[in-house]
Amino acid sequence: MTAVTPRLWVASCHFDHQATADIDTAVELLRAGKTVVVPTLDDARDVLSRCGAPEEVVDYRISRAKSRIARNVSD
Protein backbone atom coordinates (compact mmCIF):
# COMPACT_ATOMS: atom_id res chain seq x y z
CA MET A 1 0.00 0.00 0.00
CA THR A 2 2.02 2.95 -1.28
CA ALA A 3 1.17 6.58 -1.84
CA VAL A 4 2.94 8.18 -4.79
CA THR A 5 1.13 11.49 -4.25
CA PRO A 6 -1.69 12.39 -1.85
CA ARG A 7 -4.35 11.07 -4.20
CA LEU A 8 -2.45 8.62 -6.39
CA TRP A 9 -1.65 5.26 -4.82
CA VAL A 10 -0.23 1.95 -5.99
CA ALA A 11 -1.59 -1.52 -5.19
CA SER A 12 -4.03 -0.52 -2.44
CA CYS A 13 -5.11 2.33 -0.20
CA HIS A 14 -6.85 2.63 3.17
CA PHE A 15 -8.75 5.81 2.23
CA ASP A 16 -11.93 5.89 0.14
CA HIS A 17 -10.68 5.36 -3.38
CA GLN A 18 -11.37 4.04 -6.85
CA ALA A 19 -9.11 1.43 -8.38
CA THR A 20 -8.44 1.26 -12.10
CA ALA A 21 -5.87 -0.14 -14.49
CA ASP A 22 -6.90 2.27 -17.23
CA ILE A 23 -4.69 5.36 -17.42
CA ASP A 24 -7.34 7.60 -19.00
CA THR A 25 -9.83 6.67 -16.32
CA ALA A 26 -7.27 7.27 -13.58
CA VAL A 27 -6.51 10.75 -14.91
CA GLU A 28 -10.21 11.58 -15.16
CA LEU A 29 -10.89 10.39 -11.62
CA LEU A 30 -7.96 12.37 -10.20
CA ARG A 31 -9.16 15.54 -11.91
CA ALA A 32 -12.62 14.87 -10.43
CA GLY A 33 -11.12 14.96 -6.95
CA LYS A 34 -10.98 11.22 -6.25
CA THR A 35 -8.22 9.18 -4.67
CA VAL A 36 -7.11 6.63 -7.23
CA VAL A 37 -5.28 3.31 -6.97
CA VAL A 38 -3.39 1.94 -9.96
CA PRO A 39 -1.69 -1.46 -10.13
CA THR A 40 1.97 -0.54 -10.63
CA LEU A 41 4.52 2.24 -10.32
CA ASP A 42 4.82 2.30 -14.10
CA ASP A 43 1.08 3.00 -14.29
CA ALA A 44 1.50 5.74 -11.70
CA ARG A 45 4.29 7.27 -13.77
CA ASP A 46 2.08 7.33 -16.86
CA VAL A 47 -0.79 8.88 -14.93
CA LEU A 48 1.38 11.62 -13.45
CA SER A 49 2.85 12.49 -16.83
CA ARG A 50 -0.63 12.69 -18.34
CA CYS A 51 -1.67 14.98 -15.47
CA GLY A 52 1.05 17.39 -16.47
CA ALA A 53 3.52 16.79 -13.66
CA PRO A 54 7.05 17.91 -14.61
CA GLU A 55 9.40 15.02 -15.34
CA GLU A 56 11.65 15.72 -12.36
CA VAL A 57 8.61 15.68 -10.04
CA VAL A 58 7.45 12.38 -11.51
CA ASP A 59 10.93 10.89 -11.13
CA TYR A 60 11.13 12.12 -7.53
CA ARG A 61 7.73 10.87 -6.38
CA ILE A 62 8.19 7.50 -8.08
CA SER A 63 11.66 7.04 -6.58
CA ARG A 64 10.32 7.85 -3.11
CA ALA A 65 7.51 5.34 -3.54
CA LYS A 66 9.98 2.74 -4.79
CA SER A 67 12.17 3.32 -1.75
CA ARG A 68 9.26 2.80 0.65
CA ILE A 69 8.28 -0.39 -1.13
CA ALA A 70 11.88 -1.64 -0.92
CA ARG A 71 11.93 -0.89 2.82
CA ASN A 72 8.56 -2.63 3.23
CA VAL A 73 7.05 0.54 4.72
CA SER A 74 3.35 0.90 4.09
CA ASP A 75 1.60 4.25 3.71
Add this chain to the structure above:
Amino acid sequence: MIGGTLSVTKDSTFGDLAEGESRKIMELKGRLHLKEVDALWGAGPRIGYLAIFGRPVKYQGRDVAEFGTALVSSVPFPYRNDQRDVDFKQATSELNVPLVDLDPRRLEASQYGLRRAALLHYLKDTYDITGQLFDRGRNESNDWPVVFEDSVSQRLIILQGHHRSTAALIGGRFVRARLIQGKFKELTAR
Protein backbone atom coordinates in the same frame (compact mmCIF):
# COMPACT_ATOMS: atom_id res chain seq x y z
CA MET B 1 0.49 40.14 11.38
CA ILE B 2 4.20 39.96 10.66
CA GLY B 3 5.90 42.49 8.43
CA GLY B 4 6.39 42.11 4.71
CA THR B 5 6.66 44.12 1.55
CA LEU B 6 3.30 45.49 0.48
CA SER B 7 2.65 45.25 -3.21
CA VAL B 8 0.89 48.47 -4.13
CA THR B 9 -0.53 47.05 -7.31
CA LYS B 10 -3.93 45.49 -7.42
CA ASP B 11 -3.78 41.73 -7.03
CA SER B 12 -6.13 40.02 -9.46
CA THR B 13 -4.66 36.54 -9.12
CA PHE B 14 -8.12 35.08 -8.77
CA GLY B 15 -10.01 37.67 -10.81
CA ASP B 16 -11.89 40.79 -9.79
CA LEU B 17 -13.90 40.90 -6.62
CA ALA B 18 -17.63 40.31 -6.84
CA GLU B 19 -20.07 42.51 -4.96
CA GLY B 20 -19.91 41.98 -1.23
CA GLU B 21 -16.66 40.04 -1.32
CA SER B 22 -14.47 42.82 0.01
CA ARG B 23 -16.65 43.06 3.13
CA LYS B 24 -16.44 39.29 3.53
CA ILE B 25 -12.65 39.46 3.24
CA MET B 26 -12.37 42.23 5.82
CA GLU B 27 -14.68 40.31 8.17
CA LEU B 28 -12.48 37.22 7.77
CA LYS B 29 -9.36 39.25 8.42
CA GLY B 30 -10.86 40.39 11.70
CA ARG B 31 -11.69 36.83 12.71
CA LEU B 32 -8.24 35.57 11.69
CA HIS B 33 -6.67 38.23 13.87
CA LEU B 34 -8.49 36.48 16.74
CA LYS B 35 -7.22 33.10 15.43
CA GLU B 36 -10.74 31.90 14.57
CA VAL B 37 -9.45 29.22 12.23
CA ASP B 38 -12.95 27.95 11.43
CA ALA B 39 -13.66 31.20 9.60
CA LEU B 40 -11.42 30.14 6.70
CA TRP B 41 -12.94 26.69 6.29
CA GLY B 42 -14.20 26.39 2.71
CA ALA B 43 -13.71 30.11 2.06
CA GLY B 44 -12.39 29.35 -1.45
CA PRO B 45 -9.12 30.45 -3.06
CA ARG B 46 -9.99 34.08 -3.79
CA ILE B 47 -11.53 34.97 -0.46
CA GLY B 48 -9.12 32.85 1.58
CA TYR B 49 -5.99 34.12 -0.14
CA LEU B 50 -6.99 37.78 0.25
CA ALA B 51 -8.15 37.26 3.83
CA ILE B 52 -4.60 36.17 4.67
CA PHE B 53 -2.41 38.25 2.34
CA GLY B 54 -4.70 41.06 1.20
CA ARG B 55 -4.05 44.65 2.27
CA PRO B 56 -6.55 47.38 1.29
CA VAL B 57 -5.02 49.82 -1.20
CA LYS B 58 -8.10 51.61 -2.51
CA TYR B 59 -11.46 52.40 -0.98
CA GLN B 60 -14.82 53.24 -2.49
CA GLY B 61 -16.82 54.82 0.26
CA ARG B 62 -16.44 52.54 3.25
CA ASP B 63 -15.70 49.43 1.21
CA VAL B 64 -12.35 48.23 -0.03
CA ALA B 65 -12.30 48.53 -3.81
CA GLU B 66 -8.89 46.98 -4.37
CA PHE B 67 -6.49 44.81 -2.42
CA GLY B 68 -2.74 44.60 -2.76
CA THR B 69 -1.00 41.63 -1.22
CA ALA B 70 1.90 41.18 1.15
CA LEU B 71 4.68 38.71 0.41
CA VAL B 72 4.35 37.15 3.84
CA SER B 73 1.64 37.07 6.47
CA SER B 74 0.69 35.42 9.73
CA VAL B 75 -0.20 31.76 9.71
CA PRO B 76 -3.98 31.41 10.38
CA PHE B 77 -3.55 28.65 12.96
CA PRO B 78 -2.91 29.35 16.65
CA TYR B 79 0.81 29.24 17.46
CA ARG B 80 1.84 28.25 20.97
CA ASN B 81 4.61 25.65 20.58
CA ASP B 82 7.35 25.14 18.05
CA GLN B 83 9.48 22.15 17.09
CA ARG B 84 11.94 22.76 19.92
CA ASP B 85 9.18 21.93 22.38
CA VAL B 86 8.67 18.41 21.02
CA ASP B 87 10.52 15.52 22.66
CA PHE B 88 11.56 13.84 19.39
CA LYS B 89 13.53 11.13 21.19
CA GLN B 90 10.25 9.71 22.43
CA ALA B 91 8.11 10.43 19.36
CA THR B 92 7.32 8.06 16.50
CA SER B 93 9.27 8.75 13.32
CA GLU B 94 7.37 10.37 10.46
CA LEU B 95 9.12 8.00 8.08
CA ASN B 96 7.33 4.97 9.52
CA VAL B 97 3.77 6.06 10.21
CA PRO B 98 0.84 5.75 7.80
CA LEU B 99 -0.90 8.72 6.22
CA VAL B 100 -4.09 9.98 7.86
CA ASP B 101 -6.62 12.64 6.94
CA LEU B 102 -6.73 15.46 9.48
CA ASP B 103 -9.24 18.26 9.89
CA PRO B 104 -7.20 21.47 9.47
CA ARG B 105 -9.62 23.28 11.81
CA ARG B 106 -8.09 21.30 14.67
CA LEU B 107 -4.48 22.18 13.88
CA GLU B 108 -2.02 24.55 15.49
CA ALA B 109 1.11 26.01 13.90
CA SER B 110 4.76 25.71 14.89
CA GLN B 111 5.85 28.78 12.92
CA TYR B 112 4.65 32.38 12.62
CA GLY B 113 4.45 33.02 8.94
CA LEU B 114 3.25 31.99 5.53
CA ARG B 115 4.69 32.96 2.16
CA ARG B 116 2.28 34.21 -0.49
CA ALA B 117 3.97 32.37 -3.35
CA ALA B 118 3.90 29.06 -1.49
CA LEU B 119 0.21 29.30 -0.62
CA LEU B 120 -0.64 30.21 -4.22
CA HIS B 121 1.21 27.11 -5.37
CA TYR B 122 -0.93 24.85 -3.17
CA LEU B 123 -4.18 26.66 -3.95
CA LYS B 124 -3.78 25.64 -7.59
CA ASP B 125 -5.02 22.19 -6.59
CA THR B 126 -2.37 20.21 -8.44
CA TYR B 127 -0.29 19.19 -5.41
CA ASP B 128 -2.85 16.58 -4.36
CA ILE B 129 -2.58 14.99 -7.80
CA THR B 130 1.06 15.48 -8.77
CA GLY B 131 2.75 15.85 -5.40
CA GLN B 132 4.68 18.83 -6.74
CA LEU B 133 6.08 20.75 -3.79
CA PHE B 134 6.70 24.49 -3.71
CA ASP B 135 10.01 23.90 -1.97
CA ARG B 136 12.50 22.65 -4.56
CA GLY B 137 14.88 21.18 -1.96
CA ARG B 138 14.50 17.40 -1.86
CA ASN B 139 14.05 16.35 1.76
CA GLU B 140 12.11 13.22 2.64
CA SER B 141 10.78 14.78 5.83
CA ASN B 142 9.00 17.42 3.71
CA ASP B 143 7.46 15.01 1.19
CA TRP B 144 4.27 14.95 3.26
CA PRO B 145 2.81 17.30 5.84
CA VAL B 146 3.80 16.13 9.31
CA VAL B 147 1.61 16.76 12.35
CA PHE B 148 2.57 16.06 15.96
CA GLU B 149 -0.05 14.89 18.44
CA ASP B 150 0.72 15.44 22.11
CA SER B 151 -0.45 12.33 23.91
CA VAL B 152 -1.31 14.29 27.05
CA SER B 153 -3.42 17.12 25.60
CA GLN B 154 -4.27 15.59 22.17
CA ARG B 155 -3.28 18.93 20.66
CA LEU B 156 -2.25 18.69 16.99
CA ILE B 157 0.74 20.77 15.91
CA ILE B 158 1.83 21.15 12.29
CA LEU B 159 5.57 20.44 12.04
CA GLN B 160 5.81 20.42 8.23
CA GLY B 161 3.21 21.58 5.74
CA HIS B 162 1.77 24.88 7.00
CA HIS B 163 1.01 26.04 3.46
CA ARG B 164 -0.53 22.70 2.44
CA SER B 165 -2.65 22.73 5.59
CA THR B 166 -3.78 26.31 4.95
CA ALA B 167 -4.71 25.43 1.36
CA ALA B 168 -6.74 22.47 2.65
CA LEU B 169 -8.48 24.73 5.19
CA ILE B 170 -9.37 27.28 2.51
CA GLY B 171 -10.59 24.47 0.26
CA GLY B 172 -12.81 22.98 2.99
CA ARG B 173 -11.06 19.62 2.93
CA PHE B 174 -8.92 17.46 5.19
CA VAL B 175 -5.14 17.44 4.86
CA ARG B 176 -3.42 14.10 4.20
CA ALA B 177 -0.46 13.98 6.56
CA ARG B 178 1.82 11.80 8.64
CA LEU B 179 0.79 11.89 12.30
CA ILE B 180 3.55 11.38 14.81
CA GLN B 181 2.69 10.90 18.44
CA GLY B 182 4.62 11.76 21.53
CA LYS B 183 4.96 14.35 24.24
CA PHE B 184 6.21 17.86 24.70
CA LYS B 185 9.45 18.26 26.61
CA GLU B 186 8.51 18.53 30.27
CA LEU B 187 9.52 22.09 31.00
CA THR B 188 7.96 23.58 27.85
CA ALA B 189 4.51 21.96 27.87
CA ARG B 190 1.87 24.74 28.01
